[in-house]
Amino acid sequence: xxxxIKDKVAILGMGCTKFGERWDMSEEDxxxxxxxEAMEDAGIEKKDIEASWFGSCFDEVNVGKSxxxxxxxxxxxFIGATRVENFCASGTEAFRGAVYAVxxxxxxxxxxxxxxxxxxxxxxxxxxxxxxxxxxFRLFMPNATAPGSFALMxxxxxxxxxxxxxxLKTALAKISAKSHANGALxxxxxxxxxxxxxxxxxxxxxxxxxxxxxxxxxxDGAAAAIVTTPEIxxxxxxxxxxxxxxxxxxxxxxxxxxxxxxxxxxxxETTYRAGQxxxxxxxxKKPREELSMMEVHxxxxxxxxxxxxDLQISPRGKAIDDINDGFYELSGKIxxxxxxxxxxFGHPIGASGIRMLYEMYLQLNGRAGDRQIKDPKLGLxxxxxxxxxxxxxxxxxxxx
Amino acid sequence: MVGITSxxxxxxxxxxxRGTIFGAMGWFNPVTIAVxxxxxxxxxxxxxxxxxxxxxxxxALNGIGRDKIDGIYLASTTLPYKERSCAAIAAAALxxxxxxxVADFTEAVKSGTTATIAALDAVKAGxxxxxxxxxxxxxxxxxxxxxxxxxxxxxxxxxxxxKDVVAEFKGSYSVSFDFVDHFRSEDAPFDRTWEERWxxxxxxxxxxxxxxxxxxxxxxxxxxAINRVVYPxxxxxxxxxxxxxxGISAEAIHPNMHxxxxxxxTAHPLVMMVSALQEAKPGDKIIMASFGSGCDALLFxxxxxxxxxxxxxxxxxSLEYKADLAPYEKYAVFRDIIPMELGIRGxxxxxxxxxxxxxxxxxxxxxxxxxxxxxNTPQFPPQRICVNPDCxxxxxxxxxxxxxxxxxLFSYTGDMLAFSFDPPQVYGITRFKGGGTxxxxxxxCKIEDLKVGMKTKMSFRRKYYDPKRGISGYxxxxxxxxx
Numbered sequence: 001x002x003x004x005i006k007d008k009v010a011i012l013g014m015g016c017t018k019f020g021e022r023w024d025m026s027e028e029d030x031x032x033x034x035x036x037e038a039m040e041d042a043g044i045e046k047k048d049i050e051a052s053w054f055g056s057c058f059d060e061v062n063v064g065k066s067x068x069x070x071x072x073x074x075x076x077x078f079i080g081a082t083r084v085e086n087f088c089a090s091g092t093e094a095f096r097g098a099v100y101a102v103x104x105x106x107x108x109x110x111x112x113x114x115x116x117x118x119x120x121x122x123x124x125x126x127x128x129x130x131x132x133x134x135x136x137f138r139l140f141m142p143n144a145t146a147p148g149s150f151a152l153m154x155x156x157x158x159x160x161x162x163x164x165x166x167x168l169k170t171a172l173a174k175i176s177a178k179s180h181a182n183g184a185l186x187x188x189x190x191x192x193x194x195x196x197x198x199x200x201x202x203x204x205x206x207x208x209x210x211x212x213x214x215x216x217x218x219x220d221g222a223a224a225a226i227v228t229t230p231e232i233x234x235x236x237x238x239x240x241x242x243x244x245x246x247x248x249x250x251x252x253x254x255x256x257x258x259x260x261x262x263x264x265x266x267x268x269e270t271t272y273r274a275g276q277x278x279x280x281x282x283x284x285k286k287p288r289e290e291l292s293m294m295e296v297h298x299x300x301x302x303x304x305x306x307x308x309x310d311l312q313i314s315p316r317g318k319a320i321d322d323i324n325d326g327f328y329e330l331s332g333k334i335x336x337x338x339x340x341x342x343x344x345f346g347h348p349i350g351a352s353g354i355r356m357l358y359e360m361y362l363q364l365n366g367r368a369g370d371r372q373i374k375d376p377k378l379g380l381x382x383x384x385x386x387x388x389x390x391x392x393x394x395x396x397x398x399x400x
Numbered sequence: 401m402v403g404i405t406s407x408x409x410x411x412x413x414x415x416x417x418r419g420t421i422f423g424a425m426g427w428f429n430p431v432t433i434a435v436x437x438x439x440x441x442x443x444x445x446x447x448x449x450x451x452x453x454x455x456x457x458x459x460a461l462n463g464i465g466r467d468k469i470d471g472i473y474l475a476s477t478t479l480p481y482k483e484r485s486c487a488a489i490a491a492a493a494l495x496x497x498x499x500x501x502v503a504d505f506t507e508a509v510k511s512g513t514t515a516t517i518a519a520l521d522a523v524k525a526g527x528x529x530x531x532x533x534x535x536x537x538x539x540x541x542x543x544x545x546x547x548x549x550x551x552x553x554x555x556x557x558x559x560x561x562x563k564d565v566v567a568e569f570k571g572s573y574s575v576s577f578d579f580v581d582h583f584r585s586e587d588a589p590f591d592r593t594w595e596e597r598w599x600x601x602x603x604x605x606x607x608x609x610x611x612x613x614x615x616x617x618x619x620x621x622x623x624x625a626i627n628r629v630v631y632p633x634x635x636x637x638x639x640x641x642x643x644x645x646x647g648i649s650a651e652a653i654h655p656n657m658h659x660x661x662x663x664x665x666t667a668h669p670l671v672m673m674v675s676a677l678q679e680a681k682p683g684d685k686i687i688m689a690s691f692g693s694g695c696d697a698l699l700f701x702x703x704x705x706x707x708x709x710x711x712x713x714x715x716x717x718s719l720e721y722k723a724d725l726a727p728y729e730k731y732a733v734f735r736d737i738i739p740m741e742l743g744i745r746g747x748x749x750x751x752x753x754x755x756x757x758x759x760x761x762x763x764x765x766x767x768x769x770x771x772x773x774x775x776n777t778p779q780f781p782p783q784r785i786c787v788n789p790d791c792x793x794x795x796x797x798x799x800x801x802x803x804x805x806x807x808x809l810f811s812y813t814g815d816m817l818a819f820s821f822d823p824p825q826v827y828g829i830t831r832f833k834g835g836g837t838x839x840x841x842x843x844x845c846k847i848e849d850l851k852v853g854m855k856t857k858m859s860f861r862r863k864y865y866d867p868k869r870g871i872s873g874y875x876x877x878x879x880x881x882x883x
Binding site: 145256 | 751780840876
């Protein structure tokens with residue numbers, strides 16, 4: 001058994017841009033904005049950074065294929081830089097690279113930065129997948145979009161648990177309304193307006209049964225993390241307990257959910273697997289009791305609902321009960337999306353994973369303002385890319 | 401004995417009422433009211449002559465094993481490629497053997513019957529045991545024209561062979577002319593026609609009787625012995641008379657099908673023939689004749705074997721399975737005859753890697769996956785390492801065809817964000833009887849029709865058209881079986 005990553009790496013500083021339609025900002029501007037905040041927070045100088053990882057997914061959007069954009073934008077002086085791209089887990093993958101480098105002793109301080117400027121693509125929603133899965137897949141994959149492919153899980157969930165379309169729509173609407181309520185408290189969120197359950201339910205259909213408010217927005221944004229060893233963190237910031245990385249896990253489909261007739265259509269296997277591995281790494285036995293808060297990949301409301309169950313917080317088929325009980329609200333037992341989630345931040349792919357960690361970091365340091373959760377101990381972040389049955393999933397757990 | 405060994409038909413699900421067409425375009429050409437009755441068949445936005453020819457071919461394969469097919473001739477004036485054998489694509493879609501002969505018969509609307517004669521010649525000569533002839537067309541008349549109302553879309557397939565013949569071939573007779581009733585130059589989307597009265601009086605009215613007379617004389621058959629005669633002629637009143645001019649009874653004349661689908665061009669003689677065969681009794685003598693740059697006429701005599709053919713939907717079956725297409729503008733958009741704002745997703749097109757397509761042709765065109773010989777798990781797309789997590793055998797596979805497997809709808813959605821000519825874009829996952837699962841587009845349905853657990857079948861469709869490079873890409877779609 002490997003000893004894992006638990007408590008081997010600390011987050012020294014973090015930064016996050018305001019997310020939104022940043023028409024006046026280039027990729028360069030967003031990267032600089034996130035970086036400067038992280039540097040100021042970390043209280044280090046540029047020369048202290050020894051390696052960097054850059055998360056970005058759509059190469060069409062300003063950054064191109066390699067990592068060159070990052071050191072060229074920030075003028076990082078001839079250190080290693082690696083671009084990572086793993087669908088919606090790209091940001092967390094960048095963080096994983098930096099954390100693993102520090103844990104391995106390959107460097108003392110590393111930078112992870114994720115950025116994406118979706119509003120420059122001209123698309124409402126994510127750009128077409130094109131050859132994202134390769135030239136062969138393009139020849140037979142459906143003409144699908146992200147909301148449609150996750151809507152399949154809503155259909156699957158209703159069929160598996162015998163939930164009526166109305167009951168599911170209501171539960172999903174409560175998820176979105178909850179996230180909007182939180183986002184309204186967050187000055188960095190793209191959408192900062194509360195919405196009612198009725199508004200969510202009556203919004204135009206995007207992909208049946210998901211309506212407009214069941215889908216996260218499209219936005220521009222960047223987020224950055226500077227990581228180091230706990231010892232260095234304590235030395236540089238003697239008056240604060242550092243936020244430590246407790247687990248970093250990733251699970252990628254083997255193809256069995258889509259191609260082997262066994263998947264129930266109502267859950268995401270990679271989330272379950274990544275969650276199990278992360279809990280083991282962090283030494284968490286009862287996630288429902290031990291976790292303080294979560295930022296999960298709520299690209300669509302149904303994804304958030306399924307994630308509650310896949311992470312073993314809500315029992316299978318019972319997430320709706322927890323939703324109705326307010327379990328995941330800001331005042332609930334495990335607030336989910338305290339910052340407003342993808343629902344309010346939108347989803348600049350490469351930035352999202354680090355943006356989620358940023359919220360956990362603020363909360364753990366008691367710096368979350370109006371949305372501060374009382375005395376949080378452990379926070380979980382979760383990213384899910386691809387399609388429910390053909391996905392990439394990362395789970396990170398951080399805590400004091 | 402040589403003749404027809406199986407047959408199949410395909411009329412697309414959508415029909416447009418001619419009143420709908422007249423309602424939209426009658427203001428421009430009020431005289432089109434004269435033919436504005438009944439409905440015409442309209443290919444769905446993802447169908448074309450190639451996909452319809454494949455559908456008719458699949459129907460015909462219900463009567464005969466596909467390994468017995470030695471060749472396929474495709475007949476159409478509206479094939480998607482000028483240079484690239486569409487019959488070869490059809491052969492791959494039908495998952496025929498590799499050692500088959502293929503040919504495209506094009507340009508004249510009589511090429512369906514010409515291909516049939518060529519197939520019969522090959523069988524008679526002993527060069528082949530069974531050759532499929534699949535004819536399809538989806539021709540377009542300009543908006544507001546008479547032919548816009550006449551033309552329908554459809555396909556039919558005859559398998560010509562030498563064993564278990566259901567209709568024995570008795571002989572053929574042909575006349576050939578450069579009679580230009582209509583024409584379409586290279587790159588022209590619409591037919592141009594000469595005056596209708598001339599087409600009627602000097603075309604149909606002369607050549608149909610001439611070819612029927614020639615056939616009867618050549619085969620030494622008395623006209624009163626003919627039980628059924630099929631030939632195209634979209635002038636309704638004249639159609640009902642032409643065969644009587646050579647002594648064939650009016651009752652023997654098969655309707656021109658104007659009211660139910662319209663003139664399906666190259667396919668039409670075969671469409672009518674399949675329709676006639678579905679009603680035929682052993683001993684019936686049937687003539688199939690065509691019209692277009694001359695005429696071919698073929699005489700067949702139905703045998704007892706016709707009772708043995710099972711599972712063929714034919715023209716009858718596909719005419720029964722229909723849905724109304726309205727408004728007229730939707731039809732016009734399906735046929736890309738009015739410019740539409742497609743949006744950025746509608747403009748997206750990625751290069752088709754032909755080398756990839758070549759390597760994966762059985763999967764893409766034939767919907768052939770693999771079945772693990774260790775654990776018997778069918779899987780699509782084909783895998784080298786078994787996807788069953790409890791197996792994982794390496795290279796223990798055999799080909800496994802999904803195109804002919806029934807399935808069950810596992811989940812679905814209607815996506816308003818994805819581009820579609822017929823929004824919402826409907827797609828989902830089907831699970832095949834016997835194993836295997838496929839996530840792809842659904843077609844010929846509305847989202848309201850769908851229920852998890854309903855039966856599905858597969859249909860070969862045009863998946864995309866890349867206008868920049870002129871590429872029509874094909875794959876299979878899920879068709880829910882709507883009871």
